[in-house]
Amino acid sequence: MRFDVDQRLLHGGDYNPDQWLDYPEILKQDIELMKQAHINTVTLGVFAWDALEPTEGQFEFGWLDQVFDEINKLGGNVVLATPSGARPRWLSEKYPEVNRVDDRLQRHHHGFRHDHCYSSPVYRQKVQEIDRRLAERYGNNPALSMWHISNEFSGECFCDLCEANWQQWLRDKYGSLKALNDAWLMSFWSGLYTDWQQIKVPSQLATTKTHGMALDWKRFVTDMTIDFFDMEKATVKAANPAVPVTTNFMAEGSNGDFVPLEGIDYAKFAQHVDVVSWDAYPQWNNNFEPFAETAMKTAFVHDTFYGLKNQPFLVMESTPSRVNSPVAKAKRPGVHALSSFQQIAHGSEGSLYFQFRQARANSEKFHSAVVGHDNDPHNRVFQEVAAYGARLDKLGGVRGSKRQARVAILYDWQSLWAQKREAAFGRDRKRYFQTLEDHYAYFWQHDIPVALVPTSRDFSGYDIVIAPMLYVMTPKLEARLSDYVAGGGTLVSSYFTGIVDPHDTVLLNGWPKPLQQLFGIRPTEFDSVYEGEHNRLAYAGQVFQTSEFAQLMVATSATVLGTYEADFYKGTPAVTRNAVGQGRAYYIGPRTGRDFLDVFYERLCHDRELREPLLEETRPEVSVQARTGADQTYYFVMNMSADKQAVTTTMATVDAESGKRIAAGPLTLPAYSVRVLRSK
Amino acid sequence: MRFDVDQRLLHGGDYNPDQWLDYPEILKQDIELMKQAHINTVTLGVFAWDALEPTEGQFEFGWLDQVFDEINKLGGNVVLATPSGARPRWLSEKYPEVNRVDDRLQRHHHGFRHDHCYSSPVYRQKVQEIDRRLAERYGNNPALSMWHISNEFSGECFCDLCEANWQQWLRDKYGSLKALNDAWLMSFWSGLYTDWQQIKVPSQLATTKTHGMALDWKRFVTDMTIDFFDMEKATVKAANPAVPVTTNFMAEGSNGDFVPLEGIDYAKFAQHVDVVSWDAYPQWNNNFEPFAETAMKTAFVHDTFYGLKNQPFLVMESTPSRVNSPVAKAKRPGVHALSSFQQIAHGSEGSLYFQFRQARANSEKFHSAVVGHDNDPHNRVFQEVAAYGARLDKLGGVRGSKRQARVAILYDWQSLWAQKREAAFGRDRKRYFQTLEDHYAYFWQHDIPVALVPTSRDFSGYDIVIAPMLYVMTPKLEARLSDYVAGGGTLVSSYFTGIVDPHDTVLLNGWPKPLQQLFGIRPTEFDSVYEGEHNRLAYAGQVFQTSEFAQLMVATSATVLGTYEADFYKGTPAVTRNAVGQGRAYYIGPRTGRDFLDVFYERLCHDRELREPLLEETRPEVSVQARTGADQTYYFVMNMSADKQAVTTTMATVDAESGKRIAAGPLTLPAYSVRVLRSK
């Protein structure tokens, strides 16, 4: 059933029968096991090009027809993927231009999925051909829920075709070489371009140190990725424009981080998809942070993806137990439902897995699946999946409900990229998304909803707008921020805001006058200290440690709320508040820990009367997230810990699964458990 | 004298007069110094191709004739190497195809020894030519002891010739592309091969993530290496089939590890050599472990190489003092004889060094040698070598004696490779050989001999067979293990045994039924925890810490000997014993420390009445290893510590060097000292 008209929360995941065509007894069991697992949705065809077109021009749809039939019988949905994420080997061999060229300018053989050139006309033609046939055959199939274009778009190609597109993209953008040379300041180190063809792709053998170019290259990669996506989208829409189109976005996790993918500007990409979806692989039960911290970061990413279109999204992939990683720890009992309900709580319209049946070989063979290698429904993992599916069956009412927030955090891929590019102050020390998470943490821990908002979208409706490290600045954005505050908004910003223009060039004559007026400060000097070195920040009667970065400033019209307590700038302003029109603009000079942010936001929330309404007292181990529909609000009360938690509700609710009324008062949450309550 | 008829223990090493031809006075001193050092064997010609064939087709054997003459006069042996390990530069320049292509698909210039293509017909022809001439000239020389084919075979080549051989090797193995695609599960990620020529060598530019291919590539490299070796072997055998042939195998040490080389399946290679030999470079007196621990690991590797053919081997290279490494610490007084006697004790027929005279320049110039840069026989190193040689002279009776054991540990390069390939659970966390060493440690510390046995060889004659992490499984091996136990054997295995088939594909429908019956268990789930995380194992009234890996299971017919004590599988079986026929099969679910293994094996040895007979009490610092000849047994009693050790013998013996009788009773061993005792 089409995603936009379906009334069920989706439950299911990637299903690759094309890898099991020689095992008809397995395929038969699959359908039976899907029923037992309360699965209503399968994602088909992600890597099935080989099975669909085993040799050039010969198409085999019989097996796929049969799966569609089975799913239709089941009353289920199909999310149908175009197979462009992994082309067949015959294609790579016959048309080498479809293979990517790496940053040493060597062309790859076939060998890597997601390793095709976005520019290749041949590849585009072959993709269109198979997409067209899929769309014509299945575009009106009643089981078809959504199109899943390609898979996990990412990466770059340095081939001649991409180089030509790059040069054309620059021509279109700049019009003249003079304009480009000025924008990138190519008079630096005698780098002036005198011919468009001199502008090579930034491989390891060519120019890589031009900051404006580096930023434009990121934009070009995003644009080429979107262009490829749009080509596929148009092809499938031709058969039936009503079916929504998505592609699965990603997050990255390493060294304890969990943040959205850096490589592509999803804020721009999201404008081209009908539904945002993403692949959620946090490391639950890890050894480097409390469980609730993992939950907070995951919540941040969920909210970021919700914010891309400010509408419900879909978790396209997640894992029933182990992730395919060096540790690959099994999810503890209860964690599967907990982490899956968290998806729904933050706006996902379902929980899909990679994958239904565990692979027997190659890279994903120990990534967990609904059905494991033992093919046994008594398996704990299967049992927990089935139990979660049964619970989802009772929660169709959640479908379509929205997230509401009075607080916004702004995010901006341009600022991310530019700050990660600049060597001074340390590329790896910037931690842009991670800093946003630090600001987000207070609100999450107190169950106060936050909208994550791309800078391109209107943010004027929020009570509080938080925009730290908003590095890339334009006069228009300065004006939007100023107008917002003048109109009564509360703005919070920090060091590293407003440093460069969109060419990554430092703004002439120092910090922009409009920002100086907005914040009531004049920056004087920027300090940066070594690891282990700190300053101190006196604020609200307390003293906090600062580290890494410190903007020094004088207050012109601002009130000084906090001061530095050490070094040669002892006693100077560190945190300020400026009254502008009906609103207030706060500026935080140094990098602080969460201890300061907690106190800072506690005061702000107190001022603005922001609090979560359901529980008497909030705590990090219990997360309450709400989705609001036409008639009622759903509260997901989640115990993000291995200990029992006792909380107290402030109002009468209804258990959304059983329909039983629950009086205000004590509520006990077993370890890792979830209660879904309705407002009425 | 031919190695197989010689009655002396060999003492000597690599001798490179070809690098000193301009220093006749040095060459003259060499022979005199050899006498003083009690040297009876020299390895010639390892890198002498330049001296033998300075320009193409012009051969110079005069200098080598002369060395043979000198050695004959000395009554000594020559181990004669074929020079293929380091081709002359003129050959690389004239025939570039002989140079290896690296994994970025770039062909090397001449420059690296051991850097030739195994496939090149030109190289094979040139090697055959020089080998044939050497064999014809020296094959019947009375001094010739053994052929030393090439040097330290290792590495891979990615050239077109190797690619063609690779494709042919696969054709021969699989017969059809369908069979290959099925074996490697190439339907995964649309990887199906439609032409043999699409199967590229796994360079960095091509497919590297196909597990079945990765395993086959390792096998192909082993086979190509052996094929090259066999070609050389046949060439030298043509002149005199009676002379034994060897090539020097290797071990690897880094980060505190010391294990056999990973890259080549020596269990297979060993079937092609007449005598196993290896280059022994442990890091004695290091800063990261007790001396006895270094000794244990070295003993393990010695026993592994003994086990390859279950017959005495030869240490082809070792060092009189410093190894050519970043620290290059000098061996402490006594350690030279100690470490050399350990070689003999574990089955080496002598102690050879790299090298006799220290190099003056290039990579090995600070690697120690019998004769140092000072050319001075009063040098401590020279003195210790000479003293050791004098002791060996008195121990000819050891020659040909065997190692005997009732305990076997199985090892398997296929399981090593497959476990190091798989990313999930961490390639570097598997530590297969290191885990075997953990099991071996108990026996070594208690002086109970252990046979290290490749899985391909019959193991039915042992009382106990230990086979942890036997990852790659076949029905035949399942049957052999089951028959062994049914026939009265004691089998010990563990987590990660029996997971994949020889294509590195997970066995369908879960753990094999024959293994379930053999061990009396049914695995349920596999857990893996982060560094610093642990479970606890209750066993025999004690509690042990477990880490990293834990197989969860239910006991079907097995007796539960140990249980997990924490987390969601608290109370479930961790260690089991199953009675099958006349025997018993033990299964260890989690990764444990040696503390558990010590208790476990102590009970097992007690049950099976296994103990070392010579000493009243064993301790790690004193190692006793025995070799048994036709008439008597030699006990090597070695003090693996810098402290004096007092032990007590249980029986009367004879000092094998002095011939004096020694009554049972106290025996004092000075620091780092060795006593060789005979049973009569």
Next chain:
Amino acid sequence: MRFDVDQRLLHGGDYNPDQWLDYPEILKQDIELMKQAHINTVTLGVFAWDALEPTEGQFEFGWLDQVFDEINKLGGNVVLATPSGARPRWLSEKYPEVNRVDDRLQRHHHGFRHDHCYSSPVYRQKVQEIDRRLAERYGNNPALSMWHISNEFSGECFCDLCEANWQQWLRDKYGSLKALNDAWLMSFWSGLYTDWQQIKVPSQLATTKTHGMALDWKRFVTDMTIDFFDMEKATVKAANPAVPVTTNFMAEGSNGDFVPLEGIDYAKFAQHVDVVSWDAYPQWNNNFEPFAETAMKTAFVHDTFYGLKNQPFLVMESTPSRVNSPVAKAKRPGVHALSSFQQIAHGSEGSLYFQFRQARANSEKFHSAVVGHDNDPHNRVFQEVAAYGARLDKLGGVRGSKRQARVAILYDWQSLWAQKREAAFGRDRKRYFQTLEDHYAYFWQHDIPVALVPTSRDFSGYDIVIAPMLYVMTPKLEARLSDYVAGGGTLVSSYFTGIVDPHDTVLLNGWPKPLQQLFGIRPTEFDSVYEGEHNRLAYAGQVFQTSEFAQLMVATSATVLGTYEADFYKGTPAVTRNAVGQGRAYYIGPRTGRDFLDVFYERLCHDRELREPLLEETRPEVSVQARTGADQTYYFVMNMSADKQAVTTTMATVDAESGKRIAAGPLTLPAYSVRVLRSK
């Protein structure tokens, strides 16, 4: 004004108006701000080729004429750079041969500054052309102070043209292949060359393990660099031979080190420049060492560059505040003048900055400058620069004064290179320059001047010569050292002295007899221990820890001053003194800490009556450095700490800035402050 006739200390730095030609209002402000900042010198044209020759053969000197005019009006100096450090893009595109080939043998596109091939005839021709025009136009301009050839020469090229030059260089050096094969010991591993063309550049694809070649390659790179420099020098001298020529040398800092650049033999290069200049970027106020330690290392590098020609040099680049590095910490108040005065104190004829006006974009945009992004002379950085300039204005008398010393430390790039090449004992553990700094530290801390002297220069006039780790030895150097001692000198040397000949080949028959006689010792064995392992050294009634390296020896004629206290060489000589003729030769066997060196040198200085004359007591936090002119001596008294320091002078002096007399007695130095005193 020509550098050699100017009587002012220079103050100024790199000025890049060519990057601001579109901002005439900025250019106008520049001149005014220069006046305010007391700037008398600007370095022009370093990266200005694009502005000078925007397209091939079209030259634009108008803008530069104008800057010269302005500087002339200001009465200032121009240091005029040739622009070869960064060629224009049109040149790289039209003549690809000018781009470097990297060590994977891939040719770069235009993209990196300093990335041109030194061998390319086209590049040399194009450089000569632009240099000639600059010289003809400005060679006699009254503002011209000095030529600045190219920029920060460094790096290597692996192209065919360089390969041909390399082969020719070797032909010229060795004459015959036989001589080369012998020198490099190519009989090792069958490496004999049979044709000059076989001698490839040592790329990653070719021979890299031949030590003699590695050393010759370093020499070749130095020679090619000098050859390129000489070509440019000759071109600019043609127009006016009187103008001095320099090029800016470099130091390297990482992991807490600060030492001269490793890649080029500056001792050789210095013979080709008229004035030594260098770019000084120490990390002041870091987190890994006391401030005085940074000052000591910086002093060492200053003295090294002074020593290259034994005459005053020029700091060509330094930074007013932040360095463009991952931390980029701002200089603390006072540190700018302190670090700049230190330059003068050690022999610099001025303090120049990179750069006058801060860049807005690309790699150096956050490197600090005299005029910052805010374009505001009230900026703290600008203020401190201006104040320092005003002080320099009063100190013209310092100009031309010399550094005097009775102690010399020898340094030798050949020994540096050879010790970093050898793998045994660890390339990274050698730390040659850092060890020289350890010896230097005692003298610096006690304000005793030290001359840093290349081995090629006469050192016979010094009371004490310190030459640890003088690894590369020749009979001539042995004789010079012996003669020096015999003539009454005091020589100090150590482990790793005299190990190899200039081909990096170990000296035959052990340690050279002349050295044995000189030091009165015979080395026996060399030990090297692991990290965390130590021996002890008993010396002068104290016990010191030793580490890493230990030369074992017997004393033949030497007096044993210190002995090892542990391990198998307990009680053997560790530190010795040998009387030879009128002098003494000390040998230090082990690597020690500074604690030992302090005691050792304290005794030596006491013996030789060496002490600083100005202060009653020295301490590390207060550095006194002297420059002596025709009539008087200038003492720079520098507080290298953040604390106030009280010292006592032993004689009456004159404040060199105010001209006021200062009686002997107490002198208080505020934090980071500097006093400049004259002897009369």
